[in-house]
Amino acid sequence: MQPHNESSNNDKANYDKSNRNGSYYYDLHTHIIPGVDDGSDSLEESLEMIRQMREQGVLNIVATPHYPDGQSEKINDVFILLKEKVNELYPDMKLYLGNELLNGPGIIDALKNKNALTIADTKYILVEFLPGDSAKKIYAALREYIMEGYIPIVAHIERYEKLYKNYDFLDELINMGAYIQMNTESIVGGLFDRHAAYCRKLLMNGYVHFLGSDCHGANRRKPLMKDAIEKLKLEFVNSSLAEKILFENPIKMLEGKYI
Structure with missing residues (x-):
């Protein structure tokens, strides 16, 4: 695939190729x-969440409030205030804006009208479905987003x-041009935790x-990145997989490039 135009967002993610084993990580769903x-x-809770992320080595955060359930008319103004405060407290951190889009009628029109947001003003969109949605419905929706020029991340x-253990179908989605996001809390589990094993x-x-x-709060559904990152790096120490997931893919996505 050829990369499309880079993001108009001038903020470059914190990335030092000589320090990939360091602490420059990315949280792409918050x-x-x-x-x-x-x-x-509250602003105080948001800053505490961000402090927790920073302690876990996360310096690049994508804010993805729900759409259409979120209050879209105030999201940008509040995000600007939060970003200014974070710049004062942690000048080495970068915040980006997008939405977590609940798939449904009108989403594409909302994206075109800028009522719903792509990630960091790129063509990438974060899309969620209902837990019981059929594979056919998910495929059709993702295909429509792609046909409209967007790059969907499930x-x-x-x-x-x-989709549980439906590996052939996942292959179809990826081959079609969709990408996949996983929550970090799902990775961390014991040896006999079937969900974590899956x-x-x-x-x-x-x-x-x-x-x-x-993450949704400082105490409830709080940021949990460090344990998952360490497990990923440990289990795939001799593979390029961890490198791609932790560094290369987020960087390309935030720059508006195909991964």
């Missing part, structure tokens, strides 16, 4: 903007009942392109 959806309730792939198998077989905490 609900840190206060008071716009079911995530953070949010929290581990949640969809009809998620690690998805990782091992190359079905996952991005990680995100899907």
Whole structure:
């Protein structure tokens, strides 16, 4: 694939190729903007969430408030205020804006009208489906987004009942041009945790392109990145897989390039 135009967002992600084993990580699915959806309730809670992320080595965060359930008319204004505060406290951190789009009628029109947001003003979109949606419905929706020129990332792939262990179908989605995001909490689990084992198998077989905490609060559904990152690096220490998921894919995505 040829890359499309780069993002108009001038903020470059923090990335030092000589320090890939360091602490420059990315959280690509968060609900840190206060008071716009079911995530953070206040600026103070948002800053505490961001502090927790920074302690875990995350310096690049994509805020993805829900659409259409979120209060889209105030998202941008509140995001700007949050970003200014973060710049004061942590000048080495970068915040980006997008939406977590609940698939349904009108989403494409909302994207075209800028009521719904792509990620960091690129062609990438984060799309979620209902847990019980059929594979046929998911395929048709993703195909439509792609035909309209968007690059869909399926949010929290581990949640969809009809996709569970449906590896051939996942191959179809990826070959069509869709990408896959997994929540970090799903990776962390014991040896006999069947759900965690399934998620690690998805990782091992190359079905996952991005990680995100899907954090919603400082205490409830809080940011959990460090344990998942360490497990990923440990289990794939001799593979380029961890390198791609943790560094290369997020960088290309935020620059508006195909991965």
